Amino acid sequence: MEPKTLFDKIWDSHVVQSIKGGPDVIYIDRHFIHEVTSPQAFDGLRKRKLQVYRPSRTIATADHNIPTKEQDKPIKNEVSRHQVETLEKNCREFNIEYFGINNPKNGIVHVIGPELGYTLPGMTIVCGDSHTSTHGAFGTVAFGIGTSEVEMVLASQCIIQPKPKRMRITLNGKLQKGVTAKDIILYIISQISAGGATGYFVEFSGSAIESLSMEGRMTICNMSIEMGARGGLIAPDMTTFEYLSKVVQEDLKPDFDSLVKNWMLLKTDKDAKFDSEKVFDAGKIKPMITYGTNPAMGMAIDESIPESAVNKEDNAAFLKSLDYMGFKPRKKILGHPVDYVFVGSCTNGRIEDLRAFAGLVKGRKKAPGITALIVPGSKKVEQQAINEGIADILKEAGFELRQPGCSSCLAMNEDKIPSGKYAVSTSNRNFEGRQGPGARTLLASPLTAAAAAITGKISDPREFLNN
């Protein structure tokens, strides 16, 4: 048999039909929905007088549009409240499991999927959200879709997709102190460019990737979309199986060992061909930060902003971007004042991220000028942070742990960064206005966010770490 990549193995085993001269019809094992990109899809079903074909394969949560304070009270904004209520109503009408606000299973869709055991190796997973690539950390083919495709999945459990090409990114070597999964992916994106992986599904491999926890792997796969990739995935291994053994759902527990045996086969064959291969040295990566308005505009925190656009990008866009950020070419940004710090999102809103932030701020105090939003990715993460004493450490240092949601990552709720203000943010996008009209976002790791939170300026987190 011809050697195959992991991506090909999963994709090919889910092809229901290959349309001649066109795309494949792919069966979807797991479908996540949320309030923002699903209402028009349900409307479509009603117009066609259709039922949801396999309701048990779809899981719903409210995350994008919800407040992160006083979640026990009704949502103040009427339009937002209506959208969340519409999701609840649709789930009831079409018999879909729904984790609404205050449900102990509620949280950001890409945080709850894995932690509730819905994300399993070898699956195809889609959601009307580009960061669905997160689930690839478990060796799944997971990718974001639009609302027309959400309707397709609800109606048929399938979507019609052209098969992407394959790229492998290998990262060998040992990470330096203070360098996290977030720094790895910001570094890779800065090397590949914002559109450099468009048309590809990316497999991440190498010793530096294997050394990461599941949380770290999720951060990496989460941001594969930021270099244009259709998705990213990592072959499951002992780290994956250990994580899954703790979250596996009751009905699968008796079969867990035999499932693991099958999952162990989910890897790229030796000699399998990729359409593109990139290799990076993990040892060279430093804590990263972005200075522009796309996630590829990143650099090591102690470097200077480049003189002109890199990666053959257009200089007009580069200069427009710096102008928006209030930065100048060739200048360092270390020491630049910061107004806001946001820790959270499907990229860095997991327990490990809160631990990292709390570990650095422990025994220190929030800088006077800083407004901080520390938002757990789910109810489960929130509860764990309380149980582990993280909430107390934060309080002691002058921070407050909020309630779960997407929050300031896309600022659909009231968690907006004001115009012109600088925010060091652990989220995934620094686009113009992403965190509020005129907001200036600097993407970084939870450690770098913590360093900014206690100093009030862009600071190198390595200065605050004990061996």
Added chain:
Amino acid sequence: MAKEKFEILETTCVPLQLENVDTDQIIPARFLSTTSKEGFGENLFRDWRYDKNGAKIDNFVLNNPAYSGKILVAGKNFGSGSSREHAVWALADYGFRAVVSSFFADIFRNNSLNYGLLPVVVSEKFLGHLFKLIAKDPDTIVRIDLGQQIISLPETGESESFEINQYKKECLMKGLDDIEYLLSIRDLITTYELRNTLK
């Protein structure tokens, strides 16, 4: 459900000569709280089109009366970022029927094809030429012939062919719908499910 058919489009263009235009710019997240597909056009490129006080920003191309038409010509990696199909609804609601660029972000391209906004991929060279011509003469006409898969400039006779998968081409030309197709192959889907119990 039948959609408007796409065959030949001949129109002036609106040039947006910027790379990496993301879907947060096309339609900012704060306008996504609605539950319908209607009315997104008025907030298309909202924060580039209007200032904080709602006044038009003169130097943004949509506010320049010299430019109009049903084709948006944009820099490479158009539609990157969020998967929101609302970006496509906003462009279509504003009146665009096609977007021309040297490459599109994957999800945006799929969303466009699914909704009936034609993404036309041209070479960097052709795109650069197009920008120059439109800058010189905003009344430059561009013709897109989907059947022939050719984009051309009727005045100069220049043209380039473009790729599109045959399934999607047929859907667009005949106004066909993916869900009707998927419903028509339900037997295949249930056969697949029987072969793959407990996935």
